[in-house]
Amino acid sequence: MLLRQTLLFLSRRKELEEFLKHNPLARQASSRFVAGETREQALAVTHQLNQEGFKVTLDYLGEEVADAGQAAAATEEYAGAVEEAAARGLDAGVSVKLSHLGVRIDETLAFGNLLQVVQRAARVNRFVRVDMEGSELTAATLKLVRRVHSESANVGVAIQSYLRRSTAEVDLLNREKISVRLVKGAYLEPEEVAYQDLEEVVLHFMGLLESLFRDGHRPAVATHDEKLIEYAIDMAFIFNRGEEDYEFQMLYGIRRDLQERLKRDGHRVRVYLPYGTDWYGYFMRRLAERPANLWFLLRNLGK
Numbered sequence: 001m002l003l004r005q006t007l008l009f010l011s012r013r014k015e016l017e018e019f020l021k022h023n024p025l026a027r028q029a030s031s032r033f034v035a036g037e038t039r040e041q042a043l044a045v046t047h048q049l050n051q052e053g054f055k056v057t058l059d060y061l062g063e064e065v066a067d068a069g070q071a072a073a074a075t076e077e078y079a080g081a082v083e084e085a086a087a088r089g090l091d092a093g094v095s096v097k098l099s100h101l102g103v104r105i106d107e108t109l110a111f112g113n114l115l116q117v118v119q120r121a122a123r124v125n126r127f128v129r130v131d132m133e134g135s136e137l138t139a140a141t142l143k144l145v146r147r148v149h150s151e152s153a154n155v156g157v158a159i160q161s162y163l164r165r166s167t168a169e170v171d172l173l174n175r176e177k178i179s180v181r182l183v184k185g186a187y188l189e190p191e192e193v194a195y196q197d198l199e200e201v202v203l204h205f206m207g208l209l210e211s212l213f214r215d216g217h218r219p220a221v222a223t224h225d226e227k228l229i230e231y232a233i234d235m236a237f238i239f240n241r242g243e244e245d246y247e248f249q250m251l252y253g254i255r256r257d258l259q260e261r262l263k264r265d266g267h268r269v270r271v272y273l274p275y276g277t278d279w280y281g282y283f284m285r286r287l288a289e290r291p292a293n294l295w296f297l298l299r300n301l302g303k
C-alpha cells in the first residue's frame, strides 16, 4: 500500500520524469505497456490486434497540458488518429483525457476540444471514451461529457469504483443512456472521497456492475481481475445481455492470456492501446498497480 502511494506520488514529480524519459532502459521497460511513439506504430499494432479479433481504443499519451496550444495539438492528434484508423478500416475508437484537452486551463476550451474530437469521430462512425482522472476533475469531466453527449451520442466515460460518489453517478449516467467504462481507479485519493481498502473497492465494483448490467447503456468492464470478470459474465446472463451489448476492456501488455481466453469464449474484448512519447505518468500508474513491475524496471536500470 505504501509502495503504491509512493509510486503514485512520484508519478507527478517532474524531476524523475525528466530522468526516466531520457533513459533508454526505462523507455525500453515502458514499451511493455506502450505500442510505440508514433501514430503509425500504434495503427500497425491496431491492425495486428484487429486481425486477432480484438477491438482497440487508442490512447494518445499525455496529460496536464500547460497552454491552449498544446491542448489544440492533442485535440488534432486524437481526432486525426481516429479518422485515420477509420480510413484504414480499423476497428478502433479513442480514449481521451480532459487534462490533455485543457480542462485545467479553461473548461470552455476543453468542452470545445472534446466536442471537436467527438464530432469528427461521429463522422467516421467511431466512439470516444473519456478517461477518468484524479477526483478534483470528476465533476468537470462528468459535466463536459453530459454536455457533449447531448450534442453527439458517440461519447462515454470511465467511472472509478474506489470513489464513494460513483453509485449516484452511475444511476444518473444510466438514466441518460451514457455508456460507462467501469474501472477500480488508478490515482492517489484521500479517504474522504475514496475507499482505501481493496475489498471495499471490489465490493463497490460489484454493486456498480449490477447496476450497469441491469440499467446501463453498453457497459464496458475494464479490469484484469478474474473474479470480477466472472461476476460480470454472471450479470450479463442474469440480465439477459447479448454479447454485442457489453464488452470487456484490458490494457495493452497486461494479462494477454486472459484477453485471449475471453475472446475465444465469444466475448467482445477491446484493448486499450497507448502510444506517444509522453508515457511517464501512464507507466508509473502501471508500476503502482503491480509493484513487481518495479523490480523489472530497477533490474533494467541496473544493467
Ligand SMILES: Cc1cc2nc3c(=O)[nH]c(=O)nc-3n(C[C@H](O)[C@H](O)[C@H](O)COP(=O)(O)OP(=O)(O)OC[C@H]3O[C@@H](n4cnc5c(N)ncnc54)[C@H](O)[C@@H]3O)c2cc1C
Pocket: 130, 131, 132, 133, 158, 160, 183, 184, 185, 186, 187, 222, 223, 224, 225, 226, 249, 250, 251, 254, 255, 272, 285, 286, 287, 289, 290, 293
Ligand atoms: C481498459 C482500461 C481502462 C482504464 N481506464 C482508467 C481510467 O480512465 N481511470 C482510472 O483511474 N483508471 C483506469 N484504468 C486502470 C484501473 O483503474 C486499474 O488501476 C487497473 O485496471 C488495475 O486494476 P484491475 O481491476 O485490473 O485489478 P488488479 O487487482 O489490480 O489486477 C488483477 C490482475 O491483473 C494483473 N495486473 C493488473 N495491473 C497490472 C499491471 N500494471 N502490470 C501487470 N499486471 C497487472 C495482475 O495479474 C493482477 O493480479 C483502466 C483500466 C483498464 C483495463
